[in-house]
Amino acid sequence: MSIRQRQVYILLTIILLTVVTLTIFNYKSSKNFVLETVQKETKGLLDSFTDETNKFSNERVAELELIADYIALLESEEEIVKFLGEQREKMPFFASLGFITTEGEVLAGDGTRFPVNQIESFDRALQGETVFSDIFPFFQDSTQLVTAVRIPVIKNEKTIGVLSGVVNMGNVLGSIAKESNLPGTLFLLKENQLVFSSSDSKLEKSGPQVSGVLKEIQESEQGTILIDENTAHYVMYQRTAGDWTVVVDSFTDRMKDQISSIFWRNTLIVGFSFLILCGIYFYVRNNEKREENLLKRDLLTNLPNRVMLEESLKKDLNPQSFKKFTLFFINLDRFKEINERNGYQLGDRVLFETSRKIQAFAGRYDLYRVGGDEFVLIAPFTSEEEVKTIAVNLVKLMESPIELSSFESVWVTFSVGIRKSSLGDWPDLMMQDATFAVQEAKKHGGNRYVFFSQELANQNERVRLIANNVVHALANQEYFMVYQPVYDLSTKKITSYEALLRWESPIIGQVSPVEFIPLLEESDLIIPVGRWIFRQVITQIKLWEEEGHEDFHVAINISVKHMMHPDFLYDVKSIIHEMKISPQRLIFEITETVAVQNTDLAIQILSELNILGVKTALDDFGTGYSSLSVLKLLPIQQVKVDRSFIVEMEQDGEKSLVILQGVLDIAKNLGMSTVMEGVETPEQLELLRELGAQKIQGYLISRPVVAELAIELRKQTWLH
Template sequence: MVQLEERPIWQQMLSSFQGSFPECIECHQEQSVPWKPAVRLAQQSKAGNDERDFTGKNSVPLPYTINNLYQEPAFEALIPDFQSTPIRSILIVPLQYHQQCVGYLSIFRNEIDTEILWAGHWNEDERNLLPRKSFAAWREIKEGQIQMWTQEEIKLAQSLGTHLYMAVMQKRVEGIIRHQASHDLLTDLPNRALFNERIFLALANAHGRGEILAVVFLDLDRFKTINDTLGHAVGDQLLQNAASRLKGCLRKVDTLARWGGDEFTLLLPQISCAEDVRKTAQRILDTFSTPFCFGNQELHITTSIGIALAPYDGEDAETLVKNADTAMYCAKQLGKNNYQFYAPTMNIKALGQLVLENNLYKALEREEFLLHYQPQVDLNTGEIVGMEALLRWQRPELGLVPPAQFIPLAEESGLIVPIGEWVLRTACTQNRAWQLAGLPPLRIAVNFSARQFQQPNLVKTIAQVLKETGLEPGYLELEITESLVMQNVDFTISVLGELQALGIHVSIDDFGTGYSSLSSLMYFPLDTLKIDQSFIRNLTTNPKNAAIITSVITLGHGLNLKVIAEGVETLAQLEFLRSVKCDAVQGYLFSRPLSAEAATQFNELIFPI
């Protein structure tokens, strides 16, 4: 009967049943109709022609009986489904919940055989109408008879239907709760708890069969930037779309889970060798090479992937996930948008990074940071016109830590905000000290990170530092990257406008290495463009670099901006930059970054007091 109730004609009949009763039901004559309200039949037997409304139009429909489905024209299309069964009548009971009809319970009743026994002492009048043998008992059997539904049976069916509905709903709610407890609400993927369970089962199967399985840890590159810039709604949609693409790269036996944030994990069982996993990882990278579209905007998202193989890289879920995560961070450090297989040496490196991060938290308190200064030279006059302040970390037991090792950690942990404020204050204090020593005024350049720039009290903090150190705003220059500028254009224009109103100079650092809109660049309150040293390095050997530099200088001058070239190391580079009218340069050709004491001596040699 399950197939019957799923047929369109049955659903159509239920729909008409729910909407209203046939008009003929309201008549007081005996008529053959497919739908008869069961309660009415019982009531008519007691009250005669009672004209109450039994349609249930303002409440839940009443139970319906179909006493003989073979005599109902409306059931003509369904008769072939019943001919192979002994079913003769049907009771349809509406299921009620909070005064609403939530479904129907259909009860099918078989035909019955009736038996009449006759003997000499039974009803004489009726016995005389039938042929008989005196005092001889005999019986009459009628087959295929209809058994009418009694009011007690209807009430029992209603009670049974209610209990069945509540039991089904309870199971359904329990299933929903179990699903929600084991799945991510945003992507509907398994969460980490369910993922760990599946790893446990997969490891047991793999061990018994002598198979290999892989755990893959995946992270979306630059997701935080997109989330902060375009909003959480776009970020959520991006995660959903990314999950959909990842599913398309996997087999049916594989498991994709959302680990948290922008991190996903994959379980790849039943693999024969590492090459199988490599193909899957490459397929994912290729899939993400297609931009994600949000309205008229395209977002280019890459992913970093780490892979751990069992049993080689671990024999339990925790170890495998940890090692895959370690490999994923290694992929990020190697430039992102790639995959890496776990190697034991990665753990040593990861442990070193953890120790470094722990020491970074204490470095500011221990006064282990210091600033080095690199001169900026005006190509027209040959004079030093500024100094760029560069952060260094002097660890007592290890010496100087390269900035590339600790600055990303400071960014990720948020320590860059207090460290950046220390850099600003120290640089302003040093510049003011040079001025008080009688040296010619110079502009001090300080780098600002994206995390610092997003601080709501940024302008107020800078103004307070200038006031406390006594440095005039015109002798401070803030360097920001072009990627930072484009994260939130309106916010950037507002903040830069406030800084310029104070008299502070603003420059775009590493120009040409990020992503920027030239049409938007003209609206930013800027003073200087700094050409990244990657373009200067191969300047004399790569004609394309020379063309790019020439174009940037022309662009900067067209926007009434000064242009500074970083990383100048040879006379040939210097002469080219002079020939294309670059305004200023800095690099090892003139001086390496100097400590405060060495920078003071350098200034005194150039500008004798």
């Protein structure tokens, strides 16, 4: 075989494989398109017939209400029968009109009298309800299965009887079906009883899967059953007003023939022209979708976005068109960790799969994606129990992990904040309150729902008040510094202090650092506030030096965000130079998160501080990401061991003691001094002394106090 022949054979093989591949691809894509089209058309027909049924039911109720009002004005039964007979002639869609006396006797418009059927619906109508009865045989023609719309007739605020309009919904829906081009079979059910079929076929003949459709209809108001993918055969059902159920069976021989011919037709449509046309089509289509999505659609999930949510909320909360509804704010727990651990590409896949799960659950409710890992579900408010059921099911929705592939899965949970609408609400307030409820759920570990309550409203109001006032606290000189002493066990003296920021607001009062420090971090106010803290501490050190105090250090907590700021080192050097103090007086305390955000830059900054003479310490050791590796990585001279070690030591016993002993030994062997935080009792002190702790800090020595009292504490003696 020559080289040319081999090349021809290879080329032919490639062409053959290409043809086969394209044929298979085109067959599958065409088949899926037909399936989607049939499903869409069937759903459209279902919605159309449902709307017509609802419209017909609503119109009949309105007409009967008018007739009932007129009957209340009539004096005798003869007048009532005559009037009903006249109305029956004008309203052929009613099989019969009758007035039911309080004793249960029906006075029909045709003059007949007979006992009332469907006693339960009659009794409910006497109680003032508008009721659709169950199906029953028509008195005048037992071959007809009918239902009755029953409305109380009230005279002088007293129910004198019930107006009953008998309707053969099979005839009504049949006339509608005749006027439409129905590509399938339409069924009408009432209480799981077949009332009407647009053809001679039976519902049970739709396939073996339909054997459970009646059970499904009982359990849910709407649904879809895929009977046979190869013939695009769907059965869809939906509940209407009056507890009618409309069922559409999509199966037709035409659709079966169409799918079977797709393969043979696709074998003939292979070529670059088809690919080019498809490419152009999808390109234009995607561009159009992209333009639309940029405005009101989320690009990843194709859900309505925050813009559409705000428009919907404004409309529903408008006093003129106010609707009662419940807003479920859904937030993924620890999604940031998923992104950081696995990358944003996998994070997007998790969001996409999560949104699919919520969409499948949401059904007829409105669903929006309003943020990175935030979704909002809007449901009409009916009862507290139903709202709670929705919330419980939302949380349970993520009980199993998200399977991204055969070897890749991610476990995700939800925190759900629930806020009910009330007259006078506005969109921002509802979203703010729901967000606060989500945060409350996350505080308790997530994977739960929280109703926004008055108690949470009060907390939320305080958070808003703090957030609004913290912006001006620095300019209004509302901050002040306190100092907590650190006690050296070997010298039995106070050798250093930790400088701590406090806020006394003239409006709020004393505000805990736990409440306002995170706000400073989020808003970047921590940078100017950090500069102010540094200057205040340097000034205090200078004052103590001038008063003759020696052998002391002051530790300052440095925010990671502040430390990473380009001006940080310049500010430190310039203030030290300006105040002419010894840098050796200073200890900068950082947390382990610095090693996560930018390790190289952190090492560089800490090293320059050490060169300057400033000592560095690792604060809250043991609460972060990778404590032991951080000790080796960062150029620090001191380790402050978090008080949780002491708590666990007292609770867990020997194991925690061994761990704490190991921490102290590791720090000592690395040439670092240790400070134990949160020491509150003499027993804790003695145990730490036995373990080899060097310094302690806590309420046993002193709470944080103002500078004047802090320096006086050095004159006292403790723990000898």
